[in-house]
Amino acid sequence: MIENQGRRIGDNSDPAPYDFGGAWQPSEIELTRRVARRKRNQRNALIAAGSSAVVIGSLIVVLVTSPGWIALRDTFFKWAYGVEILPKILLGFTTNMTLTVIAGSSVAIIGLMIALIRTSRTPALTPFRFLAMIYVDVFRGIPMLLVILLIGFGVPALQLKGVTNNVLVLGTIAVIITYSAYVAEVIRSGILTIHPSQRAAARSLGLSHFQTLRFVVLPQAIKRVTPPLLNDLVALIKDTGLISILGVTDAVRAAQIQTAKTFNYTPYVMAACVFLAVTIPLTRATDRMLRRTLERQNAQGQA
Amino acid sequence: MIENQGRRIGDNSDPAPYDFGGAWQPSEIELTRRVARRKRNQRNALIAAGSSAVVIGSLIVVLVTSPGWIALRDTFFKWAYGVEILPKILLGFTTNMTLTVIAGSSVAIIGLMIALIRTSRTPALTPFRFLAMIYVDVFRGIPMLLVILLIGFGVPALQLKGVTNNVLVLGTIAVIITYSAYVAEVIRSGILTIHPSQRAAARSLGLSHFQTLRFVVLPQAIKRVTPPLLNDLVALIKDTGLISILGVTDAVRAAQIQTAKTFNYTPYVMAACVFLAVTIPLTRATDRMLRRTLERQNAQGQA
Amino acid sequence: SAAEETATESTTDEAVICAPESLETLTPGVLTIATGEPAYYPWVIDDAPESGQGFEAAVAYAVAAQLGYDQAAVTWVRTTFDAAIAPGPKTFDINLQQYSITDQRREVVDFSSPYYKANQTIISFKGSKLDGVTTLQGVADAGAKLGAAVGTTSLEVIESAFGLSPAVYNDNAAGVTALKNQQIDGLVVDLPTAFYLAAVEIPDGIIVGQIEGSDASDQGFGLLLAKSSPITSCVTQAVDAIRSSGELANITSQWLADSAGAPVLQ
Amino acid sequence: MSTPVLRVEKLRKTFGSEIVLQDISFTVPEHTATVFIGASGSGKSTLLRCINLLDQIDDGVIKLDDHDISGADIDPDEVRKKLGMVFQSFNLFPHMTVLENITLAPTKVQKVKNEAAIHEAFELLDRFGLKEKADQYPDRLSGGQQQRVAIIRSIARHPRLLLLDEITSALDPVLVNEVLSTVRDLKGEGMTMVLATHEMGFAKQVANEVCYLHAGRILEWGAPTAILEDPKHPETREFIKRVHEAGRL
């Protein structure tokens, strides 16, 4: 029941049937529809913007008019003081960053190895697999603070020859041990999501077990778990500060020292800002990557 | 080129063609093959078990024969003392658990709501979406310790009427705020992995936006992200202790008080054990669930 | 002259065993002294122990001098509480940050003889539940919440003297904030710290009172050394020497306010 | 002739700068089936999604029972109550049993009593020979069974118009058959339908009219025999030939 409106069969006068030309003009009805839609959207956006402005505004008003606001501002947001001590916090933050770089790269290697052991299938590796499982469970389950204390203070107590008692080194090792457990889990879940057929295809091509991992499984697995790995990186940056309990001065500890000196909390706020300056770009990147992955996934089999 | 070995066409004397009967006996060649395989497997298992025994054994020997072993044992593993102070640590641990329950359930609700706002598509919600994004980024990016300090000590400083200065309440709120950001991200990623066709199918059935979320999207999304949610629960149990900075005594703080009194680290080891008693069953459960999910996923389209 | 004689004799005696050349310090010829970060008034003035200003800084230099180290032969390091008490090799020769000597602690570390014994003191603010309380019983009856920093004897005092369970803070700074926020009604600190906090850091701060002899196990502040440190006996001798020479009393009166300024809870 | 169930006029749809549908006009009278064929990417799915208001059109009018459903103030949920749609895949909700899948919309949208909905669901399942699968989860069903449940689910709501988008293209040829016969049955009962499909068998057996969609335009239309056996347009001829060549058997 096609109605012969504005279309002629076999009309091949167009240079190509794909070319829709620039001739199209929105119809009357479409124009009214667009106006109606725009109006409705504007109204809704206005309501939403208005309501969020009201919420945020009233929060600010409550804050600023509260009896303690002046006291709070002086204790938490004394910017002049904040700027004054910022160099000290930044100096402390270099510890966080150095540790993040050193620990991060070690964690990548160790976590990967543990993940490989845990996802291996050879019966010969069963004891190692079991050990790896215990390792991961234990270090995921204990607060990292305790691990740092036990390693940072426990190992020197052994007085082993040739073993350092440098707290920075030991603290870093404790961080590496804990985060390797986290990262091993993430990588393992990535490896497990690679479809078994990919492995089968690689083995069918004659690639050895190791080559299959190296060229086929890992590149895909790592790519898939990049968002959670970046999350762990953000967490690592934040958690490196825990080794301050061993006497190393990181950004939070630097802030704490200042606060303890002056009994003013602005250093903590400054420390929070310093962390945000690094972590927000990271979380944004994670987000973009996650979205891209999902878009690709959802494009397949779109109804 | 089928060879007519042991098979006759049209031989329908079997009651059913599916019935392979119990008549089968392994062939000679299969039996020798099995023996050879078993031998090889035994050898490999022996090597692996042997090597891991050697590794662990030598670790233990190094530990026990080290000059500081006695000192270490007395400082870290003085079991009699550990048992003596265990009740105090357990008392502190009730704080961790109570907080986990209260914070955990609030986080579930708030995190879900933020995730819903962030994944909404209506242009009307754009301002809220934007706020939610900032919220999540900020609270994922700041060390939780700082959030606890700012809320636990900052809010009372405002001296607002009707607002509590109870540290337990404020600390719990700080934990909730931080973890809601984490959990919102996890749930959001779960929602995003639900194939758009599922939404389309639900809407096609006439379900409203809310009904689609309630009956179709969320049940699937939550199920998918249960493993990472359980991971966050483990992290929450460990992190509740951070509110001890406000003067609340949790398990780690209880251990610290004891250690400060006697300068002996056994309380920390005890605290680690108490945490493990709760977290290991959780991580095991997470693991089982993850494996099941993956098995189901990989079963589809198995080559 | 005879007294002089013995004094010189004993000095030469010490010189034989307790001189920089023979003392097995971390760095030979140098005395490494640790304190907290930050170090508080009036124990160290302006967080600068190198200046020798403040009670503990002055004690440290006096002990060092007694051992034969001149100003230049003293280096300062900072340690956290946990790092100081951890087993294993230390990063310091002696550590002073108001460590109370107890027998339990002696099992893990060495202490010199005490250089100061402070009473624990409750501070609060005007108008609090504790304002006007004058007796120990009164504190217990006021239904007050008391706080103290971890690792101090103050903590045990709250339990032993009042049977209350304390709010425990990482350091006095957090305790002060909690007190200012009225999250606790009183903070227990040692008396010298109490004078400073009540006067400077707490708006409308008051000293509620001292708790006398509240903790039997507390034998006063001592210099902390590694367990079985080879220099423990020398350090103890040095502390004893400055005490008996009256130098310690001078330092005390120079830096620490007279305890008479604070009422004693009955 | 009575008013058609569906009338599409000069429909246009773009995604960004890409024009996906252009100048699409057709009508679907009651109790007839219109089948859209065309290469991958020609816009079949998009057309069905536009009719179901899942995608917003850029011009033209869509009328359901002579009622404009493309207006700015239309509530899509109201419109969709009259439409059924089955997609190529991901139709069933994997966390619900077959029965729950079918009764979800009647109980939540039409507010039918639970027992009544279950009763009707069982009747439908029985009619299509799927009664014993009622308590199974979708992943225990074959692809063909899943698609049949999806069809049952959409007709349990008594739609005026059924939109079927390549409902067999993800199926093994052996399974296509059962789905095809289900659709044929529905046609026999007078269901009005719009289908998109690669299956020429489908087109031949159920279509009243076949439209060949090419790069977003309807290039040729007519009775199934005319289009499938004697296409006029060279593009159509080429397409039909390619499909024939690929024919399994």
Added chain:
Amino acid sequence: MSTPVLRVEKLRKTFGSEIVLQDISFTVPEHTATVFIGASGSGKSTLLRCINLLDQIDDGVIKLDDHDISGADIDPDEVRKKLGMVFQSFNLFPHMTVLENITLAPTKVQKVKNEAAIHEAFELLDRFGLKEKADQYPDRLSGGQQQRVAIIRSIARHPRLLLLDEITSALDPVLVNEVLSTVRDLKGEGMTMVLATHEMGFAKQVANEVCYLHAGRILEWGAPTAILEDPKHPETREFIKRVHEAGRL
């Protein structure tokens, strides 16, 4: 007659208590194609996986060029160098370009020089009309092109025997054709093959012998015309009939 490329004798395969293959015996002479047909779950994929040593058999012998490859001390990687296999789906590595997919095994396993591998890959791509896709990632290719690349990848290693497991069952009928013609070309060049397929077109055009697999047993075998047009066994007849009914067009 020379020794066959593949000889399978009394092969048996179980998964736990389920017997998936039982008493399977057949030979594949050089330059011939043996096609396995049979319902879903009849064991076709498992059979090919067993031949490729991806699954461990429970009894029987598999001989490649008269050399027992099912022994306990066989190195599967060595055997697989002589075998090529293409699966139903998930064949290509999505993180590598078409060219990288094809040159991976030659460079890493056969240790061919990089330039030589690329040269040969381009020759093959050219021969199969996919030269301009060399630098594309698999997700930019149609399903049919993907499967053709997978075939090219496996023959780039000059296998003695090619195992093809339903390589078209995930494809639109329009795309099946191009894959089919590729396989036909290979057959013409003398490649020895074992195929599992639902496509009767495949069976007819390339098979020297067709085997009907039913519940893990070879129920009937013979020339393609014999099996497909005049099956003896009632089970086979039923299966062929069902496939015919479902035939697209």
